[in-house]
Amino acid sequence: MTEAEAPKSYRAIAELDGDWWVVTVPELRGVYTQGRTYDQAKSMARDAVATMLEVAANRVVVTMEVHLPDHAETAISQVEQARAARDEAAAAEQRTLAESARRLRAAGVKVVDAAALLDISKQRVYQLLADC
Structure with missing residues (x-):
C-alpha cells in the first residue's frame, strides 16, 4: 500500500449510555452511531466514517477514546x-x-x-x- 493509499485515521469518542455505546466523531460533523457492545460500536464508527466520506471501510482507521462515568476509564x-x-x-x-x-x-x-x-x-x- 502506498502512502497515497494509506487509510486516514479519525478519533471517535465512545460513551456508555445504558446498554448502548454511543459514538461521535468530532472531526466529522454529523457522524454519530451506536452499538450494543464496544466492538460493535467501533465497527459501526468505522462504517459511519466511511459512509460519510464515501470511501471503502478499509480506507478508514478509527481510534476510540472511551469516556466513562466516575473516572472508570482510569x-x-x-x-x-x-x-x-x-x-x-x-x-x-x-x-x-x-x-x-x-x-x-x-x-x-x-x-x-x-x-x-x-x-x-x-x-x-x-x-x-x-x-x-
Missing part, C-alpha cells in the same frame, strides 16, 4: 500501563538472556549447561546466540 489506563510494563520487562528479560548466553558460551560453558543454568531449552540458547 481502570483502562492502568491496564494499559501494566501491559506496557510487562512488555518492557519481557524485552529486558530477552536482552539479559541473550547477553547471559553469550557470556556463558564465551566462558566455555556448553550449550546444554547454559540452557540448564538459564532455565531455558538448548534450542533457545542457540536462537539467542544466533541473534547476537
